Amino acid sequence: MKKILVINGSPKGKGNTYEFSKKVEQVFNELEPSSFEFKYFFLKEKNLKLCKGCFTCLTKGEHLCPLADDEVFVELRTKMHDADGIVFACPTYTMNVSWIMKNFLDRFAFMGHRPEYFDKPALLLSTTGGVGLKECFAALNYVSAMGFLVVDKLGTTTVPIKDWNNLDKKTNLSVFNASKKFFEKVNSPKPFRATTNGILQYQSFKAVYTSKPGAKEEFPADFNYWEQKGWLEPKKLYYTDGKLSFLQVLISKSFFSLMRKMVNKM
Numbered sequence: 501m502k503k504i505l506v507i508n509g510s511p512k513g514k515g516n517t518y519e520f521s522k523k524v525e526q527v528f529n530e531l532e533p534s535s536f537e538f539k540y541f542f543l544k545e546k547n548l549k550l551c552k553g554c555f556t557c558l559t560k561g562e563h564l565c566p567l568a569d570d571e572v573f574v575e576l577r578t579k580m581h582d583a584d585g586i587v588f589a590c591p592t593y594t595m596n597v598s599w600i601m602k603n604f605l606d607r608f609a610f611m612g613h614r615p616e617y618f619d620k621p622a623l624l625l626s627t628t629g630g631v632g633l634k635e636c637f638a639a640l641n642y643v644s645a646m647g648f649l650v651v652d653k654l655g656t657t658t659v660p661i662k663d664w665n666n667l668d669k670k671t672n673l674s675v676f677n678a679s680k681k682f683f684e685k686v687n688s689p690k691p692f693r694a695t696t697n698g699i700l701q702y703q704s705f706k707a708v709y710t711s712k713p714g715a716k717e718e719f720p721a722d723f724n725y726w727e728q729k730g731w732l733e734p735k736k737l738y739y740t741d742g743k744l745s746f747l748q749v750l751i752s753k754s755f756f757s758l759m760r761k762m763v764n765k766m
Contacts, residue, residue: 501534501536502537502584502687503585504587505539505582506525506540506541506587506589507586508521509598509601509604510542511598511599511600513545517590518589519664520654521589522664523664527676527679527680527683531679543600543604544600547572548570548603548607549573549607550603551606552567557609558609559718559719567607570607580617584686585686586617587625588622590625592629592633594632595632602639605639605640614722615645617647617648618692620648620649621685622650623651623653624641626640626653627657629658630659636655651681652678652682653678691742693742698739702738705726706726
């Protein structure tokens with residue numbers, strides 16, 4: 501049985517965002533009954549310690565973070581590795597994610613430099629009383645920098661109370677389409693293809709770590725991680741070994757050359 505982890509960033513817990521995410525589980529059960537186990541991780545019920553903004557995880561390594569012994573952080577990291585797919589679910593609060601979801605993203609900020617989750621499809625999900633879905637999704641999309649493949653973004657207006665048992669046709673169709681795309685990617689045996697944004701991210705960091713004088717001393721955690729992964733090899737074009745299209749190869753090589761020139765001028 502495959503595991504879907506729903507990380508719920510609502511300060512309410514089982515509110516509109518939870519009810520909306522249950523609709524995704526419902527579609528999975530309709531498409532393939534008894535084949536998926538949905539586990540819900542409520543950030544409000546866990547004491548994920550607040551990021552101190554000290555930059556230690558980025559420069560020296562997350563193992564030296566003053567909160568490195570945070571059991572909730574370790575639990576989350578393990579659960580994300582164990583899951584076959586992740587739903588990042590968060591209500592829109594003042595044109596952004598909630599504070600507990602923002603803290604989650606901050607605690608995993610180092611993965612923007614040292615991504616891990618290349619085999620994990622993700623679905624972004626949000627509810628709003630009126631506006632701000634676009635901004636909320638922009639914040640949630642940081643998980644793509646952590647390596648997750650964001651399959652789709654599913655949002656709805658709740659205004660602020662919604663009858664979840666009688667959704668309108670348009671909302672039901674959106675739920676089904678996004679859930680089916682996520683379902684298919686979770687079940688896909690094919691390796692994930694590189695995204696253009698992922699290629700640009702990869703070559704930006706590679707240019708810094710291979711061209712900037714003192715990069716190894718300034719960012720030892722990043723440099724050692726990239727070196728161990730083989731990502732600094734001259735012929736390497738992306739994090740994973742999946743085949744790139746001709747256009748992606750051209751973009752990767754051209755962008756690296758451009759970034760290296762910019763780094764050399766710094």
